[in-house]
Amino acid sequence: MNPVHIYSAIILYFLLGTVVAVYARRGMGQGMAEFFLANRAVNGVVAALTYSATTYSAFMLVGLAGFTYIGGVGAWGFELIYLSGLVLVAFFGPRFWLAGKHYNFVTPAEMLGNRYQSQTLQVIAAIASIIFLIPYSAVQLIGIGTLMEGMSGGAIPFVNGLIIAVLVTVVWAYMGGMRAVAWTDSLQAVIMIIASTLSVLFIVYRGFGGFGGLITTLETDFPQFLTVPGPGFFNFHTFIGLSLPWFFFSLSNPQVSQRLFIPRSLTHMRTMVMGFLCFGFIYTLISILWGFSARVLIPGLTVGDMATPSLLALDIVPNGIALVVMVGITAAAISTINSIVLTLSSMVSQDVMKHINPNLDEKGLLSVGKGFVLVFAVAAFLFANLKLGLIAVLSVASSAGLLVTVPAIVGAFFWKRGTAAAAIISILVGGFIALYFQFAEIRPLGWWPGVWSAIVSTVLFIVVSYLTPAPKQKADEFIDYVNNALKEKNAI
């Protein structure tokens, strides 16, 4: 594809997003909650779109389509089990929101630190997020660089794609914090869903004459791809290993759990949850149809991740549509990166710097946070540019590594006996196991690192809680407040 067309499309996308960001920051006030949480006043529809764009990265149209290409229908099941993990928000969403509003929490780590009365826990939870999410962001950048380089036939160097992505991320996040990120995410979510829907319609109708044609061809020529374990990739161990950490994604990943603080009210949170579920179902279906279409139309690929680029290169996809899809995938990646960068920046200032320098006032903390938007974006760029194997390992380990915070989060709302020591040990040991098993490629009894890190962190959280003193007064005050407020809001 002509690089001028690609650059033009990206510039148009950037200008459009910048106009939206300028609009979003109008009337913006001062303070941490204003910059990092949009003053807890985000409209339900915008909240749904930013939640969707943050959650769904370039993985969907590249990685998930690739999983479908290699492993068949198991990819559909794995991703829908992840989507069903939003049932957790039905329980924890109102709890996060009520506690966040009452105690003025800015980050999920701050909530843990307050509930268990431990600054150490707060700092550790924040650092764990940084360790696992910077490499995850770097992988998104690598995706953008590779996509632009591949689609331009090498005319756009890999590093140019990275620079563009970092620039867009920093400008939008810096301009208006969560307000700008939420609104540009909304624009990007719309681009993602329109681009992917258009392309899948073109592929299915021009490639197979309609959905009936695709289904008939699949059932006739590739029947094993409609079962699990089917072709073999999705054996039961792999399926559980992938699905389990992702089921808890809405609680374990701070860039999405922080979004439970931002809706204007619980009815707006409802719009956010239901809107995301509808978006997720459609976007998942489209990604799977991409993978199946590639399997039938280009059956000879050896690497699943090549399914999407190869599909876009086929004659049945007009150049204009392929260009829109490229922008859609770029938008998916950038909307994930800028949300992560913003969340991690808030964690550095609120969870780490506040304790290192207690004399810093809110203005000073905000300056630190804004500064780290740039620091984290550059760090992700450097990691991506190095293309170290370690980045891929850390990125894959991120879902298993962040899963270890879940026992402490559940305990915070449901178990007064839970202690700070237990939370700290469960996060440290569980996180180490996730990293070590992933790095050394150890899978005891065939189970993936996420399964072991979940078991170990849960057992440690329970056992150590019984052996150490709980912050009884705080636990009573915190849980009783939340439970009483839940009754008023008619939430369970």
Place this chain on the structure above:
Amino acid sequence: MENQIKGWVIWFVMLVLSAFTVPFLLLSNVAKVYGAFLYWGIFALVAIISVGIITSKWRA
């Protein structure tokens, strides 16, 4: 409230467990779109409707 939570937790545990067991144990030989593909689609829609029921009661 506790009974409501227990009821929904039991329902969701059964629902999610079925998403692991049914396609692997009961539908592994049904190489049709109405096999695992349809089951997981229905599973997700049931989960979405269930979340819709819980959240519909929330007050502003």
